[in-house]
Amino acid sequence: MTRNVNIRSDWRDGDVERIVDLHRRGYEQEGAHYGADFLGHVxxxxxxxxxxxxxxxxxxxxxxxxxxxxxxAVVDRGDTGQLRWVVLTPETRGLGLGGKLLDAAMMHAKAQDWSSIYLETTDGLEASMALYRKLGFEMEIAEDRPLWHGGGRFLQMRRTL
Known part of the structure; x- marks a missing residue:
């Protein structure tokens, strides 16, 4: 069966809720610290x-x-960009959709004439970390600090464009 795949980049009413719901669906199996406080943070x-x-x-x-x-998403931070809210529902991982989303994000970042793009994440998300490394992101900061669920390991990675 052929599945219909679409990547859209226009902002629509309800997209804040879509992003929050995707994080609920995408992270619900990752542990209790990805509950209500996490969704409020998102x-x-x-x-x-x-x-x-x-x-x-x-x-x-x-x-x-x-x-x-x-x-x-890519958020304009002035002279650089920030990669944000990268998430797929568990049942769609491995279909190449994450690669399509990240390819679009990286192409957009390059078109902005930024020298680099960064992302922030936490430890314990090994599949995400492997993908970020594959895209050329390198660890810039790894430190314990307060997070939405209390203390945790904050990670910041950067990629030169």
């Missing part, structure tokens, strides 16, 4: 980023047979 960061108001910012949604199953 909502806050999406609202703070104000994607439609920042010219270099953009979000991409992966849609499979009409259902939103993943996203990734």
């Amino acid at each position: 909502r806050h960061t999406v609202e703070e980023a104000d994607i439609p108001a920042r010219p270099g910012s953009r979000v991409w949604f992966a849609e499979l047979d009409g259902e939103t199953v993943g996203c990734a």
Whole structure:
């Protein structure tokens, strides 16, 4: 059966909720610290980023047979960009959708004339870390600090464009 894949990059009403729900679905198997506090943190960061108001910012949604199953975004931080909200639902991992989302994000970042792009994450997400390393991101900061769920290991990675 052929599946209909669409990657869209226009911002629509309800996209904040879509991003939060994707994180709920994508992280629910990763442990209790990805519960309500995490989803509140995601909502806050999406609202703070104000994607439609920042010219270099953009979000991409992966849609499979009409259902939103993943996203990734680049947030314009002035002289650099930040890769944000990279997530796929568990049942769609391994279909190449994450690669499509990240390819679009990296192409967009390069087009902004930034010298680099960075991302922030936490430890314990080995599949994500492997993907980021494969894309050329290198560890810049790894330190214990307060996170949405209390203390944890904060990681910042950067890639030269």
